[in-house]
Amino acid sequence: MEVDLELEKAKQKIIDSSAKRVCIQLPDGLKPKAGEITDYLKEHTKADIYIWAASCYGACDVPVELELLDFDLIIQWGHSHFNRRDIN
16 A cells, blocks of 8 residues: 655655754554655755654644653654644
8 A cells, every 4th residue: 555655745844944853753554664754854854853653642642751852843644633623
């Protein structure tokens, strides 16, 4: 099965936000793609890319520990986008 990782979109977000330290959070099913994601983003941006390897249970599962690690940007893959319209 072919998966569109939307790497161009992630790259542009890093560039637009001038992020220097980026954390990538992936659900278990996409963790085998971590190397591909990291390689692409390192090649196309000036950011240091880190993979959060712990378990991930959805968009609400942002690791509390990330606040202590001084990341400029967190990019999550494989999560539903939530906004107020989704909640009502």
